[in-house]
Amino acid sequence: DADVTQTPRNRITKTGKRIMLECSQTKGHDRMYWYRQDPGLGLRLIYYSFDVKDINKGEISDGYSVSRQAQAKFSLSLESAIPNQTALYFCATSDGGDFHSGNTIYFGEGSWLTVV
Amino acid sequence: GDSVTQMEGPVTLSEEAFLTINCTYTATGYPSLFWYVQYPGEGLQLLLKATKADDKGSNKGFEATYRKETTSFHLEKGSVQVSDSAVYFCALKKAGRRALTFGSGTRLQVQP
Numbered sequence: 001d002a003d004v005t006q007t008p009r010n011r012i013t014k015t016g017k018r019i020m021l022e023c024s025q026t027k028g029h030d031r032m033y034w035y036r037q038d039p040g041l042g043l044r045l046i047y048y049s050f051d052v053k054d055i056n057k058g059e060i061s062d063g064y065s066v067s068r069q070a071q072a073k074f075s076l077s078l079e080s081a082i083p084n085q086t087a088l089y090f091c092a093t094s095d096g097g098d099f100h101s102g103n104t105i106y107f108g109e110g111s112w113l114t115v116v
Numbered sequence: 117g118d119s120v121t122q123m124e125g126p127v128t129l130s131e132e133a134f135l136t137i138n139c140t141y142t143a144t145g146y147p148s149l150f151w152y153v154q155y156p157g158e159g160l161q162l163l164l165k166a167t168k169a170d171d172k173g174s175n176k177g178f179e180a181t182y183r184k185e186t187t188s189f190h191l192e193k194g195s196v197q198v199s200d201s202a203v204y205f206c207a208l209k210k211a212g213r214r215a216l217t218f219g220s221g222t223r224l225q226v227q228p
Contacts (some may be wrong), residue, residue, distance in 0.1 A: 042219050058215065105216060
C-alpha cells in the first residue's frame with residue numbers, strides 16, 4: 001500500500017460545484033501539504049499543516065480551503081470550482097527532522113481535477 | 117523571492133548517453149537542494165539531495181553537486197536507460213521556510 005493515498009485519482013466537475021480531495025498517510029508524519037502542478041510551472045504550494053491544530057496558507061491559497069481531520073488525514077476543498085483550477089493536485093507529508101539533514105517529503109500519486 | 121530555474125525539455129537521449137539537466141536557484145542564505153523524479157502516472161519521489169555547499173548527492177547513478185559560487189545544482193548521469201524516462205524537478209528549501217520551492221520540471225525521454 002502507498003504511504004500517501006489520494007482520492008479521487010481523477011474527477012471531472014462543473015464550474016461552481018464544491019469538490020473535495022482527500023489525503024491519508026501511513027508514515028506517522030505530523031506535516032502535510034497540498035501542492036498544485038500545472039504544465040511548465042512546477043509545483044506550487046496551496047496549504048500546509050504542521051500538526052492537527054496548525055493550518056497555513058501557501059503561495060496560491062485563494063479559492064481553496066483545507067481541513068486536518070487527524071494526524072493522518074488532510075483534505076483540500078474547492079468551494080466553488082472554476083476552470084483555471086483544472087490541474088494535477090498532490091498531497092505530501094514530511095517529518096519534522098533536523099533542517100540541516102534536509103527532511104524528506106513523500107508525495108502521493110496525484111489527483112487529476114478537471115473543471116468544465 | 118526564492119526561485120528555481122530548470123532547463124526546458126523535453127530532453128531526448130539515446131540509451132547509454134550522458135545526461136545533464138541544468139538547475140540554478142535564487143535564494144538568500146544556504147538552502148538545501150533536492151532533485152525529485154516523477155515517473156509516468158506516479159507521484160514525486162526524492163532522487164537525491166544536498167544540504168550544504170560542495171556536498172554531492174547521489175542515487176541510482178545520478179549525481180548533483182551543490183555549487184554555491186554558481187548557485188547551481190545540475191543533475192548528471194553517465195549512462196541513461198530507457199527506465200530513466202521521467203520528469204525531473206529541482207527544488208530548494210530554506211531554513212525558516214516551511215515548504216519546498218520547485219522548478220518547472222524537465223521531461224527526459226530515453227530512446228532504445
